[in-house]
Amino acid sequence: MISKKVKNIKPSLTLEITAKAKKMKAEGKSVIGFGAGEPDFNTPDYIIDAAKRALDIGFTKYTPASGMQELKxxxxxxxxxxxxxxxxxxxxxxxxxxKSSLYHAISALVDDGDEVILPSPYWLTYPELVGLAGGKTVFVDTKPENGYKITADEFEKAITAKTKCFILNSPNNPTGAVYSEEEIKALATVAEKHGIFVISDEIYEKLVYGNAKHFSIAACSDYMKEHTVIVNGMSKAFSMTGWRIGYIAAPIEIAKAVSSMQSHTTSNACSIAQYASVEALESDKSDEFVSKMQKVFDERRKFMMQRLTEIGLKFNEPMGAFYVFVNVSVVYGNSFCGQVINGSLAFADAALKKGIAVVPGIAFGNDDCIRLSYAVAIEDIKTGLDRLSDFIKEIK
Ligand SMILES: Cc1ncc(COP(=O)(O)O)c(C=O)c1O
Incomplete structure (x- = not known):
């Protein structure tokens, strides 16, 4: 009954763990959730006020399918x-x-049988969207010693006559990797040489730490600008996940195709949220809000790295987004409460029994690791990591 394309969609492991944690909480058990994929800050008041103004002036009707001009x-x-x-x-x-932008952009570019190169670990939605478009994802495993970043050489080796696109996500979910300008330029050289389109997901661009700087691959050359679809949005930078506003910047032909597809799938994005997004992008209060949030994340990031090092677990310093991708494979083969920990899924399942919800790395294509979010209150991070420390000691 169900179509092949939809039948092949994998249910989200992230949501499964979250549901299990929620159920335990409802039963009165204490669970610290490290699964959060959204900033734990309120949307700033000045943005909320703008949404109220939109309602007051009756800005509550359809906008053009591709969005309102002021926001563009x-x-x-x-x-x-x-x-x-x-x-x-x-x-x-x-x-x-x-996410909606990615769906439309991938569908607009990928034909049946086209190959899409995706560095692994990857955000779990990309391969599902490629599959829905009839394409084939070509996973390229990245190495922790390369900072979980694909090299230009690895990228070039994965290219075949069927390659249409390359998906780049920097800052990266789940690894926190941020590609330097030099690394991006090396990838751009390969993309240009082989005529590959790039879908560059830059949703975490505002959340970078230390010396890391975000650089967009579209800025490498006029050629790259004409062959890149940048995906970005309001969710992470302005703590507006529930408002559902994303956007692309693309060559006109692609923008037109995406807009016409969107006109049939969703029409326009919520008019009120678009109106408020103009305020978020233009208000002089935004720099202060974003930098405050970035500072809080950075403090938690540093605390987490210190604590994880004390616990004796390996991880790469995350330079962006709000996740640490932690290698827990040292305990594989050992048991907890009679259950053998033979991979990240078993690890996450057993960790729940100790009152910590973590996301198994297998969801992102890497079974050695788990993902811990630091979009979580510092007190909870402290308690959660204490529990993780005890948990690791109890795995024998
Ligand atoms: C890498 C990445 N891209 C895109 C998104 C989706 O963002 P939005 O809320 O705008 O759909 C997420 C959300 O978790 C993400 O992690």
């Missing part, structure tokens, strides 16, 4: 200011979240 202009200004990229409103398509 604000997004163009953002690209110029943050990424040194000059786009026209015609290059911009606003959607109901970056």
């Amino acid at each position: 202009v604000a997004i163009c200004n953002k690209f110029f200011k943050d990424n040194g990229l000059m786009y026209e409103p015609a290059n911009i398509v606003i959607s109901s979240g970056a």
